Amino acid sequence: MAKQRESTFVNMVVVLFLVSAIAAIALAFVYQATKEPIAKSKLEKKKKAIRNVVSEFDNNPIEDMFKIPVEGADSVECYPAKKEGKIVGYAVKTYSKKGFGGLISVMIGFDPDGHIHKTAVLEHHETPGLGDKMQRSKSTFSNQFDNLDVPNISDKDNDGIIIEVTKDQGTVDAITAATISSRAFCDATERAYNAFKKIKK
Amino acid sequence: MKKLNIFTKGFFKENAVFVMMLGLCPTLGTTTSAINGLGMGLATTFVLVMSNIVISLVKRQIPDQVRIPSFIVIIASFVTIVELVMQAYVPDLYDVLGLFIPLIVVNCIILGRAEAFASKNNAFDSMLDGLGMGLGFAMALTILGSVREILGSGSIFNISIYKGDGALVFVLAPGAFIVLGYLIALINRLSEKA
Amino acid sequence: MEYILIIISAIFVNNVILSRFLGLCPFFGVSKQVGTAAGMGGAVVFVMTIATIVTYLLQKYVLVSFKIEYMQTITFILVIAALVQLVEIILKKVSPALYQALGIYLPLITTNCAVLGVAILAVGTDGFGLIKSTLFAMSSAIGFGLALVIFAGLREQLDLTDVPEGMKGVPIAFVTAGLLALAFMGFSGIA
Numbered sequence: 001m002a003k004q005r006e007s008t009f010v011n012m013v014v015v016l017f018l019v020s021a022i023a024a025i026a027l028a029f030v031y032q033a034t035k036e037p038i039a040k041s042k043l044e045k046k047k048k049a050i051r052n053v054v055s056e057f058d059n060n061p062i063e064d065m066f067k068i069p070v071e072g073a074d075s076v077e078c079y080p081a082k083k084e085g086k087i088v089g090y091a092v093k094t095y096s097k098k099g100f101g102g103l104i105s106v107m108i109g110f111d112p113d114g115h116i117h118k119t120a121v122l123e124h125h126e127t128p129g130l131g132d133k134m135q136r137s138k139s140t141f142s143n144q145f146d147n148l149d150v151p152n153i154s155d156k157d158n159d160g161i162i163i164e165v166t167k168d169q170g171t172v173d174a175i176t177a178a179t180i181s182s183r184a185f186c187d188a189t190e191r192a193y194n195a196f197k198k199i200k201k
Numbered sequence: 202m203k204k205l206n207i208f209t210k211g212f213f214k215e216n217a218v219f220v221m222m223l224g225l226c227p228t229l230g231t232t233t234s235a236i237n238g239l240g241m242g243l244a245t246t247f248v249l250v251m252s253n254i255v256i257s258l259v260k261r262q263i264p265d266q267v268r269i270p271s272f273i274v275i276i277a278s279f280v281t282i283v284e285l286v287m288q289a290y291v292p293d294l295y296d297v298l299g300l301f302i303p304l305i306v307v308n309c310i311i312l313g314r315a316e317a318f319a320s321k322n323n324a325f326d327s328m329l330d331g332l333g334m335g336l337g338f339a340m341a342l343t344i345l346g347s348v349r350e351i352l353g354s355g356s357i358f359n360i361s362i363y364k365g366d367g368a369l370v371f372v373l374a375p376g377a378f379i380v381l382g383y384l385i386a387l388i389n390r391l392s393e394k395a
Numbered sequence: 396m397e398y399i400l401i402i403i404s405a406i407f408v409n410n411v412i413l414s415r416f417l418g419l420c421p422f423f424g425v426s427k428q429v430g431t432a433a434g435m436g437g438a439v440v441f442v443m444t445i446a447t448i449v450t451y452l453l454q455k456y457v458l459v460s461f462k463i464e465y466m467q468t469i470t471f472i473l474v475i476a477a478l479v480q481l482v483e484i485i486l487k488k489v490s491p492a493l494y495q496a497l498g499i500y501l502p503l504i505t506t507n508c509a510v511l512g513v514a515i516l517a518v519g520t521d522g523f524g525l526i527k528s529t530l531f532a533m534s535s536a537i538g539f540g541l542a543l544v545i546f547a548g549l550r551e552q553l554d555l556t557d558v559p560e561g562m563k564g565v566p567i568a569f570v571t572a573g574l575l576a577l578a579f580m581g582f583s584g585i586a
Contacts, residue, residue, distance in 0.1 A: 382569030
């Protein structure tokens with residue numbers, strides 16, 4: 001039976017170094033191998049989200065993507081959807097940092113006249129069973145944004161924000177027991193609309 | 202120890218969750234549904250089996266004083282591999298399990314088995330041990346996830362089984378604790394009678 | 396104002412144990428007596444805060460700069476393991492009594508998912524600079540200690556009451572934890 005390697009200082013340092021080095025190399029290898037599939041699945045998710053939120057199109061919105069600056073140094077990505085050369089909608093990839101679990105990412109599709117066509121949650125870290133109800137598959141919360149006539153919503157409490165939950169004098173029915181997540185969704189939608197206004201002229 | 206015994210003890214006699222009370226964080230944090238529990242259990246099993254095998258192969262080469270840090274590096278590597286592979290091929294499950302995937306590295310089960318078994322047995326037996334403990338863990342998580350999903354969302358494996366919403370509390374933190382408490386009491390009772 | 400929000404949110408609303416499910420093993424292992432629970436809580440505050448500071452700097456200046464974010468899990472856990480060793484050495488010299496009392500649970504802080512979990516959460520939260528991350532870590536650890544001490548008090552009481560045979564020990568502890576978690580949910584209206 002072979003002897004256990006002794007715990008001398010040199011042995012310890014060498015072994016630890018070797019173990020870490022082998023680990024780092026193995027991981028770099030796996031990282032390279034999975035880089036493309038990860039990028040691909042993220043792209044697929046984006047494509048699906050765009051298709052979900054705007055009317056039928058025949059161009060490649062991802063290729064035609066342009067950025068719209070929002071507050072500070074941030075910007076949102078806008079994907080124009082065209083059919084036979086004419087604009088049929090814009091998909092805006094918006095976000096809100098005010099989610100219960102942090103950043104949420106939403107794709108909002110606008111019709112050319114400013115109505116929201118449809119929405120789709122891309123990324124969130126909200127509580128399962130509560131905040132995650134902002135997903136279309138979990139509850140009807142986001143349905144109230146479909147066909148929302150945003151240009152004609154009044155700012156009841158005059159705070160410059162028009163898309164708000166009823167608690168904040170708005171018209172959006174929040175998810176029960178998930179006000180923060182609901183507010184974040186409204187925040188994201190408001191951000192998208194403000195960006196949309198800039199290009200709508 | 203008989204080979205079969207090495208494999209099966211992880212399911213009942215030494216079940217990680219119900220008997221040894223290890224790996225509690227992912228047990229409560231990822232069992233909001235049967236599928237989530239199962240996914241987490243399988244990811245953990247992969248790491249457990251692979252790290253058990255590798256550790257049992259190199260155990261003689263690692264000086265005793267640095268074995269814990271070395272084990273941790275080996276385990277962490279497999280966790281990262283699981284992270285990357287899941288991100289690439291099952292992104293939805295990856296998003297749902299979130300923070301708990303990297304936390305597999307501090308799952309006491311894995312370091313525990315490395316210390317208690319893999320560092321003292323050959324690769325094949327270590328693989329069996331890892332597989333048994335891991336699948337037993339996965340089974341416990343799936344059971345807990347199913348109960349919480351049935352009571353809390355009215356479905357199992359995303360198939361709706363009764364109309365209307367369930368009692369939301371079971372999908373949340375308090376429900377997790379309470380259901381696990383009763384499950385353990387039930388299992389204690391059953392194993393007493395057996 | 397934002398800082399106060401971070402503190403209250405981390406201690407009460409998103410309590411590390413009762414709402415995020417992190418740090419459960421020590422929660423059920425060390426919470427039998429209020430004294431030990433308090434000692435553990437203190438040790439965790441120290442380790443968690445420093446760990447988050449170090450891992451934040453590591454993430455920002457090494458992992459992101461060299462585009463090796465995938466090494467996060469390995470490097471973070473190694474930093475934590477090293478820190479715990481350090482704390483052990485310091486504690487042995489400074490307070491041998493506490494060192495004895497904590498026993499096996501001190502090295503177990505390494506595998507405490509709360510420490511690694513909070514570190515990962517801090518670097519993953521948008522808009523969290525070094526100061527906010529440190530505040531977040533300190534508050535989370537205080538929340539951990541708070542839940543631990545409260546639970547220890549509850550368990551001390553439980554030991555004196557008449558519990559049905561099947562529920563004695565672990566099961567009733569879990570149900571109690573669930574009720575405590577339910578109580579803490581009441582805080583979610585604040586933030």
